[in-house]
Amino acid sequence: MIPKECKRLAEVDFPIAVVSKHAAREKSIRHGHPSTLHLWWARRPLASCRAVLLGLLWPDPCDPLCPAEFKAEARRRLREVGGCNPGTTDEELGKALLRFIADFANWDNAAHRTYLEVSRALVKAAHLPADGGAYEPPLVVDPFAGGGSIPLEALRLGCEAFASDLNPVACLILKVMLEDIPRHGPKLAEELRRVGAEIKKQAEKELADLYPRDPDGATPIAYLWARTVRCEAPACGAEIPLVRSFWLCKKANRKRALRHRVVRSPGGSADPPRVEFEVFEPKSEKEVPGGTVSRAKATCVCCGAVLPPERVRAQLAPQRGGADVVFDAKGRRTGGARLLAVVTLKPGETGRNYRLPGEHDYAAVREAQARVAKILEEWECHGRQGLCPVPDESTPTGGGSGAGRAFSVQKYGMLQWGDLFTARQKVALRTLARAAHDRPHTGDDAIRTTTAMVVGRCADYGSAIVSWAQSGEFVRSTFGRQALPIVWDFAEAVPWSDSSGSLDGAIDWTARVVEAGPGWRSGQLQAADATDHPLPDEAAHLWFTDPPYYDAVPYADLSDFFFVWFKRALPGHPLLRDPYDPTNPLTPKTREAVQDETKNDDGRAKDRGWFEETMAKAFAEGRRVLHEDGVGSVVFAHKTTEGWEALLSGMIRGGWTIIGSWPIATERPGRLRSQESAALATSVHLICRPRPDDAPVGDWADVLRELPKRVGDWMERLQSEGVRGADLVFACIGPALEIFSRFSKVETAEGREVKLDEYLEKVWEVVGRSALAQVLGTTEARARNGAAGAVEEDARLTALFLWTLQSTNGEVAGGTSDEGEDEERADDEEDDDEEGASRGKAKGFTLVFDVVRRFAQPLGIELPRWEKRIIETKKGVVRLLPVAERAKQLFGEDGAQAVAARLEQEAADGPASLQGMLFPEMETAPKVRGRGARGRGKRSGAGVSDESLAAAREATTLDRVHAAMLLQAGGRTSALRALVAAEQERGPDFLRLANALSALYPKGSEEKRLLDAMLLAVPR
Ligand SMILES: C[S@@+](CC[C@H](N)C(=O)[O-])C[C@H]1O[C@@H](n2cnc3c(N)ncnc32)[C@H](O)[C@@H]1O
């Protein structure tokens, strides 16, 4: 037994860099990986869970209280493992244990016998009862278990695991993972393949006429559709197919796209013009017509009129989203979805073929619609017994600024979950769901629940909001991100093809996970609310959890997408219900811990305060079920300080002390999105202990004294492990909180209690200052405005901005993705709503406003002063203006060339000075003042006086560096040389700043290229 006072390994050290490398790589491991059993959003990598668990389960051998048996066993067993020589001292043993943890994080070693045996033996050695009693494996509890990464890894390490989640879909996944797979082993996979083949045979027979072959023997593998609206321009009325891109295939040598022509009716006819398509082979991007829809605005191909988003929505709403075709009584298509093209495979030919749709394609759709109508009619006739055969449950209302922003489907009239599927998709999924539950009952429902996973996967690839990947030629899945965006031109996969989205594929993916298991014993699972935990007091040895990330993922609403099909595949299953509200046809929402002010709990909006309280309750429950000498760990990631504050305040209120924190890269680096905006690559793993009830009161002055050193040392350590930017900022929360949370409360000398938010403000300040000290030097870090020898506010803001933007890449640059899917999606994904317009398109680097503000304020940087000059704030996002966008501001209408000419001229007569040449278009001409005379003083509040605006217009060091970069861009080498020479004469600031910025601008950015080229021009 590890004594309570003995430190665990993860309380003192952790192999951040290596575990990060393995964790990030894990996302690209596909077949057979437990995460591919079924989709669950934002799963934690198994690598980081395994590594942190070992660090929590093992004691630190350097601790004087470390059990001798553990050390002896560790020395003996580690010799069996290559590269983990335990040496002779306790320090060496500690290092060897950390190396073991790091290597075991590698997915290739996860099922390796030696690693499994050694890790389990050492867990046992650490937890053998001191009195020689029988060994009971430590119990690991995760009350927000989701897809089950944490309990699964606990079981792998020989622990007991108790997993719970509020969500029924999560619970079903957990059941298969933690109970069915370990209990039945590979036999379950065999059975799944057998049952799957039967289901396929049966379904294919029932549905054959809905997926007809082509007369020439070709087999369709996907149908490419467009929703349509009518042009509202007077005298037009043409149908507008809503198409984002007319590309069909972007593969080199096989490029295909659609082009269209307008067919006008002969004079006198009242018929509106029509659009006809043709498949062609484009020679270049230019030949492919532009899309007809962008951010919900549609452009008529026939007359060029633009239909605003409200009208597009107003027309799609009565069509319930418009994924179905509208036929007249004679069976002719009159509106609704329009087939753009059909992707087929031809016998004896390689590669996919694209053809225009024919009458038989529409006939099959008509048949599918008739089938749905008949199924519903029968259900009605039988008095609506049981569930409606197609999902009639409501879709999420969405909206607001919290988690609900992920949903816009209702705006387009998709009010029921069934509206997210075409008629044919509904028939197909219903057939599969029925086939799954019609299996003869055996005692255990393992095969039925495992088959339900297959149905879920088919739904994921078989909705009308999936798109066609033109580069990879496959059907994407519904959940490329944690949202349900509308897809204008969607793809409908054929479930019998052997392409993506097929039933065979779904069976195979699922079976492979079952086969690759079970390296683990079976665990316990229960549907439960984390704020009201089912376990008795002090039952757990470890409390390790990954709670909801504030407003990031609307789990419950998202999960309804699968829930409605699971209910139909497993009617009456005890896990598939809301235990708190039997009348709720969907997953439980009221108790879900998420920040989403459009939802409420007992009349109270789920705002920040509610989230904090809920977290506090869950943490208090954790503390209650944890054994007195137990340890906890909490995984968290959020890109706003607000999200962090809500979590931390919940933790502290829940009675925990934070002991340490390890940022672990959990996302693949180099994703397109992450390069321009600070996307977090790491999740922070906080290590914590129950705070003793008699914890002392802390002294504010002492706390403040300790903070900078702790943060400084920590930043150094993390940077040496490759952690950068925003990841580094949030990773500093651990040591900072360690100082604060060990006290029952912290008070000032006057006896005033200091609240967490006040402390966190200090923390952000210290982190910002330390960052500035690193990139610009200590003068800037200490400086208030106007301090002698410091570069100005705008340079500090820019440096801080770029520093925060740096990304943690670990050593995994590039990754080894075998899908390329996400990359492509990020590339051409576009938001459906204007709401999304602030993202993506504008050039420049962006950060969340909240983060910029937290840093800037305490460092005396007034953001409004720099608005439009070096930053631009819109909808909560701050954009650093690219240098190119500053050209007009700096040089005026005449531009760089005119300024360059003047500089060259001046240089001929002596040192040239930019001062006075910049900002020519200013009304109050700036006086050229010396540096010492800048004294802007500190202004408080957001208002900026006229005077300060004028002062802000003086050319600063940053302005001059930017001007030089622009001269470089304009190819004015001699002007640039003159400028640099003059600046060198003036003092060191110009070059100091230029060098600092060169180190900060992201590699490959235009800014960095210009700066580096400019610096080459500096005479040495
Ligand atoms: C970040 S996820 C956990 C992910 C998991 N670690 C994995 O790797 O898949 C958070 C989970 O908390 C669950 N949850 C939200 N509110 C809850 C509550 N009140 N009680 C229990 N679980 C809740 C959500 O359903 C979600 O699965």
Ligand SMILES: [Zn+2]
């Ligand atoms: Zn028109």
